[in-house]
């Protein structure tokens with residue numbers, strides 16, 4: 001039996017940071033996707049629940065826009081949960097705002113932070129624990145990701161295949177992505193002050209010269225991006241709820 005390294009020492013507390021300040025432009029509707037309802041609850045509530053269900057997470061902070069009036073009514077109160085109205089113009093800016101919020105709330109630079117998209121609402125406590133177990137003794141940290149399962153094509157300007165790309169060694173980045181809070185904050189700030197494309201936390205860490213650990217995720221930990229993803233998430237969450245009943 002594998003021994004668990006928990007409870008972690010004070011300097012290695014794990015916080016979850018959930019960027020939830022986007023407007024979901026690829027999924028038009030009456031509300032941004034994090035507030036769309038699945039099984040009677042907002043997408044972000046499903047996401048937050050998974051993090052609150054693992055005892056390895058010391059706190060969960062949800063980052064929303066300053067003018068957000070919806071989050072508080074969508075999220076069930078919990079002593080470990082806070083809402084930070086510190087969202088920015090891009091996901092990276094929202095994460096940076098959230099990291100500052102965590103520091104102001106008493107987190108320290110050595111703490112771990114697991115950044116997870118509000119829109120990946122099919123995450124499970126087991127998958128979160130898999131990432132923590134893999135990264136908690138790593139010098140850099142890492143992310144859930146999946147080896148590319150399909151043949152990869154590069155397109156030309158006319159929407160035709162220009163060539164087939166090698167897929168060996170290519171991974172699709174998921175979240176959570178787990179790094180030391182201070183290192184991630186410094187890396188994001190540095191990357192955002194240049195013109196690097198920062199679409200996830202690992203990109204910022206890579207930009208700083210480190211090599212995040214790739215930890216195998218799961219296909220069902222997909223991000224709700226397009227309308228059909230909402231239907232898929234609904235079906236998956238309903239199947240899980242049915243299996244428990």
Ligand SMILES: Nc1ccn([C@@H]2O[C@H](COP(=O)(O)OP(=O)(O)OP(=O)(O)O)[C@@H](O)[C@H]2O)c(=O)n1
Pocket residue numbers: 018019020021022023024025026027032034063087088089090091092094095117118119120223224225
């Ligand atoms: N300024 C932003 C933009 C995005 N996000 C969050 O980052 C996550 C992943 O981003 P994405 O899927 O790109 O969400 P949106 O930006 O909302 O969607 P779109 O790109 O379709 O507009 C989402 O949980 C989203 O709420 C955020 O906190 N702040």
Ligand SMILES: C[C@](O)(CO)[C@H](O)COP(=O)(O)O
Pocket residue numbers: 091117172173174175199200201223
């Ligand atoms: C962070 C992310 O989920 C990794 O796959 C993804 O990059 C976020 O979505 P975006 O469309 O790049 O904002």
